[in-house]
Amino acid sequence: MAQVLEFTLPDLGEGLTEAEIVRWLVSVGDVVAVDQPVVEVETAKAMVEVPCPYGGVVTARFGEEGEELPVGAPLLTVAVGAAEAPDGSGPASAGQPAAAPPADGSGASTASAEEGSGNVLVGYGTSAASARRRRVRPVVPIAVSAPRAVAPAPSPAPVPAAPAEGPVPVISPLVRKLARERGVDLRRLRGSGPHGLILRADVERAVTEAPAPQDTAPARPVPAGAVAAGAAERVPLRGVRGAVADKLTRSRQEIPDATCWVDADATELMAARAAMNAAGGEKVSLLALLARICTAALARHPELNSRVDLAAREIVRSPEVHLGFAAQTERGLVVPVVRDAHTRSAEGLTAEFARLTEAARAGTLSPADLTGGTFTLNNYGVFGVDGSTPIINHPEAAMLGVGRIVPKPWVHHGELAVRQVVQLSLTFDHRVCDGGTAGGFLRYVADCVEHPAVLLRTL
Incomplete structure (x- = not known):
């Protein structure tokens, strides 16, 4: 019987209480490994990729890109230990959570799946002392077939499948931001950097080689409540x-x-x-x-x-x-x-x-x-x-x-x-x-x- 574990936005330290979702790195149905980055968020201090402490199949995502979430809010749910993905896409062999932190105290992520009573420790490449402060509230595992207590978020639009080795290899978050602003799908680019890393030049080349648009619609989606033409622009004071x-x-x-x-x-x-x-x-x-x-x-x-x-x-x-x-x-x-x-x-x-x-x-x-x-x-x-x-x-x-x-x-x-x-x-x-x-x-x-x-x- 598979367990569905809920991963919440962890405490990112330094008194930060919220973060904005910049880009999802996984979709519903994707198989994720322990410590794989699943979402890129922007806080008042920096832009970071948040790794998931569970391995398994993503069953739901909560929050859209551009939405601000408080610390402790649900990010996604993962079916751990499933013999088969919910959509029949294949085995979730990566579905075992880490059993214990490494002996060197490097702050790697751990999770306990016994009756959902363990705490989740998420490492961000900092000291073990600071990592110990970043604990996420315990979650309760449930069977995949059981009804969810948390209302599922609407299914996102289909996206091209990610490469087998994990998220798209991008040199920096600024390249991801540029791609979003220019409407470039990073999964369709071949990176010219070391080991196939996608560089800023790759995104700019894709923009220049793209066919001219057939209409005047903006490259980025217009958010709900956008002002009409000629009205004052309102810029949120966040991040x-x-x-x-x-x-x-x-x-x-x-x-x-x-x-x-x-x-x-x-x-x-x-x-x-x-x-x-x-x-x-x-x-x-x-x-x-x-x-x-x-x-x-x-x-x-x-x-x-x-x-x-x-x-x-x-x-x-x-x-x-x-x-x-x-x-x-x-x-x-x-x-x-x-x-x-x-x-x-x-x-x-x-x-x-x-x-x-x-x-x-x-x-x-x-x-x-x-x-x-x-x-x-x-x-x-x-x-x-x-x-x-x-x-x-x-x-x-x-x-x-x-x-x-x-x-x-x-x-x-x-x-x-x-x-x-x-x-x-x-x-x-x-x-x-x-x-x-x-x-x-x-x-x-x-x-x-x-x-x-x-x-x-x-x-």
Whole structure:
């Protein structure tokens, strides 16, 4: 007798309570293996593929693409241990759930099928400690022939059968998103990447080679309740955009911020960077040098590396500097965090900035990569602007902004010269310090930008 087990949206950690279904990776009737990704979801922190802890035949799916589900809501049901799929499509030999986690504590998924009393532990490639926190409520197995307590969702439209080896091999979630927006069926593409991976170029080539549409209907289905032509467009505040809106609103409501700024001559800093990179080895980025200056300034002014605990009415100063930096992606603005930035060299900071930026653009940042920052460095100069008064990244206490570096007239050694000038701004929580401390921090940063040798005192 087969058991039908219900798999619910698991706790994705970091206090996340909901996720949006981006793409189903399986259909009703598909045979799935233990730990096979079955759905791609987007949270307020990242886009992730959710693996199923059961092996068997998918008997129902709950929720459509674009729908937001709370943690604990049903995702799908799987017939485990069936000798034959419900539609007679074949044996479900993969239908045995994992019996126990591996001895190395790697966080692999497990499930107990004894009377439905076991908990499900879903691993996401994180530490065993964090995986142990991600438990899904127990489910009760029932026979396939018995009536379901949960109302079945409408059967989805037929889709082409997936390859025998599993889901469609795609290089990143952004490629899946591009395919959805352009109306490209990934299962009909042959990937040009390693091992047949489907790349962005494959999707774009499929778009250019597709025959011209015969009507003017949109490529993506129009959601229910869409506005008529000429009416105002309504964009839901959810996912990353919703999380940003909530955090910025809370920052404005709770933090009495102030901003001070100064112009600095960055000519010597640019020359120092050029000399470093000319000496060979890994290239050092300008952002890494600015980050190194920030960590030295925070060592002198630890008041700015803190947060306010309103409940306890205390200022909590962090001994470590976990440096956030703003990164613009197709999904919106995100702030990845470089852990223990104060212990890293300029080369180490460059490598970590590059890794996190690439992960942000690919949509593969984990929730842990986006939380826990103590100070933020915002390089808005990449957008071609000189200055800004940014909103502090709650619950941090300060943010350093860096404008573009451009040639400007400057008095140098008593004479007018053309120098590389940058505007630096510091937005700070006035509860943690006064203007004197904020000004001292900003002046030290400017001094290091103008005379990089000043930084040698703290190395």
